[in-house]
Amino acid sequence: MKTEPRAAATGKDGLSESELLGLYREMLLIRRFEEKTAEMYQMAKIGGFCHLNIGEEAAIVGTISALRAADYVYSNYREHGHALAKGVEARAVMAELYGKETGTSKGRGGSMHLFSAEHRFHGGYAIVGEALPIAVGTGYAIVYQDKPEVVMSIFGDGATNIGAFHESLNVAKLWKLPIVFVCINNQYGMGTAVSRASAVSEIWKKACAYDMTGERVDGMDVLAVRAVTDRLVSQARERREPSLLECVTYRYKGHSMSDPDTYRQKEEIKEWQGRDAILSLGNHLKQLKLAGDQDLERIDQEVTAEVEEAVKFAEESPEPDPRQLYRYVYADEEAG
Amino acid sequence: MPVLNIREALNQALREEMIRDEKVFLLGEDIGLYDGSFKVTRGLYKEFGERRVLDTPIAEEIIVGTAIGAAMAGLRPVAEMMTVNFILVAIDQVVNAAAHIHYMFGGGVKVPLVIRAPGGGGHQLGAQHSHSHENWFAHVPGLKVVAPGTPADAKGMLKAAIRDDNPVMFIENEGTYGVKGDVPEGEHLVPLDRNEIKREGDDLTICAYSRMLVVAMDAARDLEADGISAEVVDMRALRPLDMGPALESVRKTGRVITVEEGWRSFGVGAEIASRIYEEAFDDLDAPVARLGSAEVPTPYNKRLEKITFPGKADVVVTARALLGRN
Ligand SMILES: Cc1ncc(C[n+]2csc(CCOP(=O)(O)OP(=O)(O)O)c2C)c(N)n1
Numbered sequence: 001m002k003t004e005p006r007a008a009a010t011g012k013d014g015l016s017e018s019e020l021l022g023l024y025r026e027m028l029l030i031r032r033f034e035e036k037t038a039e040m041y042q043m044a045k046i047g048g049f050c051h052l053n054i055g056e057e058a059a060i061v062g063t064i065s066a067l068r069a070a071d072y073v074y075s076n077y078r079e080h081g082h083a084l085a086k087g088v089e090a091r092a093v094m095a096e097l098y099g100k101e102t103g104t105s106k107g108r109g110g111s112m113h114l115f116s117a118e119h120r121f122h123g124g125y126a127i128v129g130e131a132l133p134i135a136v137g138t139g140y141a142i143v144y145q146d147k148p149e150v151v152m153s154i155f156g157d158g159a160t161n162i163g164a165f166h167e168s169l170n171v172a173k174l175w176k177l178p179i180v181f182v183c184i185n186n187q188y189g190m191g192t193a194v195s196r197a198s199a200v201s202e203i204w205k206k207a208c209a210y211d212m213t214g215e216r217v218d219g220m221d222v223l224a225v226r227a228v229t230d231r232l233v234s235q236a237r238e239r240r241e242p243s244l245l246e247c248v249t250y251r252y253k254g255h256s257m258s259d260p261d262t263y264r265q266k267e268e269i270k271e272w273q274g275r276d277a278i279l280s281l282g283n284h285l286k287q288l289k290l291a292g293d294q295d296l297e298r299i300d301q302e303v304t305a306e307v308e309e310a311v312k313f314a315e316e317s318p319e320p321d322p323r324q325l326y327r328y329v330y331a332d333e334e335a336g
Numbered sequence: 337m338p339v340l341n342i343r344e345a346l347n348q349a350l351r352e353e354m355i356r357d358e359k360v361f362l363l364g365e366d367i368g369l370y371d372g373s374f375k376v377t378r379g380l381y382k383e384f385g386e387r388r389v390l391d392t393p394i395a396e397e398i399i400v401g402t403a404i405g406a407a408m409a410g411l412r413p414v415a416e417m418m419t420v421n422f423i424l425v426a427i428d429q430v431v432n433a434a435a436h437i438h439y440m441f442g443g444g445v446k447v448p449l450v451i452r453a454p455g456g457g458g459h460q461l462g463a464q465h466s467h468s469h470e471n472w473f474a475h476v477p478g479l480k481v482v483a484p485g486t487p488a489d490a491k492g493m494l495k496a497a498i499r500d501d502n503p504v505m506f507i508e509n510e511g512t513y514g515v516k517g518d519v520p521e522g523e524h525l526v527p528l529d530r531n532e533i534k535r536e537g538d539d540l541t542i543c544a545y546s547r548m549l550v551v552a553m554d555a556a557r558d559l560e561a562d563g564i565s566a567e568v569v570d571m572r573a574l575r576p577l578d579m580g581p582a583l584e585s586v587r588k589t590g591r592v593i594t595v596e597e598g599w600r601s602f603g604v605g606a607e608i609a610s611r612i613y614e615e616a617f618d619d620l621d622a623p624v625a626r627l628g629s630a631e632v633p634t635p636y637n638k639r640l641e642k643i644t645f646p647g648k649a650d651v652v653v654t655a656r657a658l659l660g661r662n
């Protein structure tokens with residue numbers, strides 16, 4: 001176990017050139033997607049609560065990119081980027097934010113309830129800590145059926161103070177389940193700083209209570225996140241050893257689109273933005289001569305176009321049919 | 337036909353479904369090595385092993401959450417709550433997760449699970465071990481809720497619940513585990529959405545379920561001796577609530593009593609009465625009479641406890657009053 005955040009990665013970290021560029025692309029896609037989401041929210045195209053991932057891209061991409069297609073992700077309500085990183089199409093995510101029939105959840109879920117069985121993105125849950133016991137159940141199903149899959153359960157720092165977190169870590173270890181618990185420590189649960197909510201501010205240490213591997217990583221360094229996650233995923237897959245990974249990161253925006261953000265100092269936000277993960281990886285790629293400014297610019301244009309296309313798709317998609325209001329309440333009423 | 341009690345009928349249903357489908361597994365507190373708090377799972381741990389009869393820590397949220405996550409990955413879990421009182425610790429998993437997942441994810445995944453939970457009082461267990469909460473769950477779209485009161489229905493409905501693709505709250509009653517009756521062998525399925533007239537009569541209708549079905553049947557026998565012919569409708573299917581047999585009966589008798597073991601306010605009887613007023617107002621000769629627990633946290637003292645829950649005498653007195661016979 002490490003008490004200090006891992007140092008920023010240097011060198012190639014065992015990843016291929018295309019993998020490194022892939023991480024960059026994925027982080028930038030999330031950034032551009034979320035910027036667009038904020039814009040569309042302000043234009044009232046998107047309703048409800050809307051929580052952005054801006055600032056957390058390295059933690060998200062560094063962890064989820066370590067998974068295989070058949071591995072599961074369980075997430076919370078701040079999950080647009082988690083779904084994208086697991087391979088869910090940007091257009092389906094945007095259409096869900098628009099509440100359209102073509103959305104990941106057919107417009108019934110919204111921003112906080114994305115889902116894709118095909119991508120094994122097993123959902124966004126809006127009750128803090130609720131998805132951890134459910135991730136445990138999927139872990140049990142994997143063991144029960146002796147499959148080589150892994151579950152990644154992603155949640156915030158705030159979720160580590162609720163009972164479900166502790167119950168989940170306990171049985172994950174007790175039953176030897178292939179689960180990586182990922183805490184995105186963005187320093188706050190709404191307006192409450194970690195130190196004002198948790199007796200233990202270094203969240204990775206909570207793993208000790210369950211004799212579980214605990215790690216803390218610089219969540220602004222995608223390569224460091226990826227390297228440690230690779231290890232934790234393989235110990236889950238090969239030895240059914242669960243773990244708790246704390247990614248130390250920051251959300252640049254308010255808790256949700258309706259948060260005036262009065263509890264944080266401007267300097268603090270600036271300081272974290274000065275360590276921006278996307279800029280850092282871009283510089284790293286340039287240093288390694290794996291990409292030049294034009295290459296990065298081209299990636300930006302590509303992901304921006306993808307996001308524009310997603311918006312167009314969402315705009316043009318049909319609303320759910322009001323006659324289908326009751327559809328999906330029960331599984332057997334699927335047919336109509 | 338073999339005669340079994342409800343405990344044995346439930347055990348048989350679990351065993352048969354576990355043999356039939358490898359995806360079925362059980363989880364709960366002390367259901368395995370200990371053989372179950374009420375011995376419903378007796379012998380199954382020995383027969384099927386710990387993979388399929390999973391003893392859990394005392395952590396209700398984990399029990400229900402594990403069932404949900406396993407169901408979402410293709411299994412058919414049957415979770416046992418030691419008693420229904422303890423499920424309140426896990427109510428978030430039941431309501432916000434199990435009930436809503438299929439809908440809020442646009443039908444993208446099914447949650448085929450059963451939560452078995454015995455409720456009810458009468459054993460001097462006090463305020464925290466004696467309640468009935470089926471109405472809490474019957475309130476929630478996305479859940480199915482059943483509460484059988486005979487051994488045959490207990491077996492048939494549990495088997496049907498395990499095969500259902502939705503989360504099913506299967507409400508048992510500590511006071512009925514010993515109730516005996518004929519139980520068909522092998523494949524015996526009772527639909528989760530059909531209520532049934534359990535005893536025919538002409539003068540009034542008694543709607544009851546679970547332990548109160550037993551009470552209602554007893555009361556009907558006493559009333560018979562008194563020259564009153566009571567029809568008893570088993571309201572075992574609470575959500576979806578099948579009103580068919582009750583309405584049919586009311587149209588014939590014009591008088592109704594609902595009996596539940598839980599508190600009347602916002603309860604099952606309130607719902608049944610409303611539906612009757614909506615659908616069969618003109619057929620009524622008197623307002624619907626509702627019986628239920630006194631609105632107190634169940635007291636420990638034996639005499640106080642006895643007057644807390646509705647019993648045969650309450651049903652008889654209410655029936656006579658409805659017919660102007662008192
Ligand atoms: C059980 C529960 N209580 C309260 C809330 C309201 N709420 C939504 S998000 C949130 C903060 C959660 O913080 P954290 O877990 O750190 O995640 P973050 O939003 O920072 O990503 C709160 C209090 C909730 N959704 N669920």
Ligand SMILES: [Mg+2]
Binds near residue numbers: 189
């Ligand atoms: Mg947080």
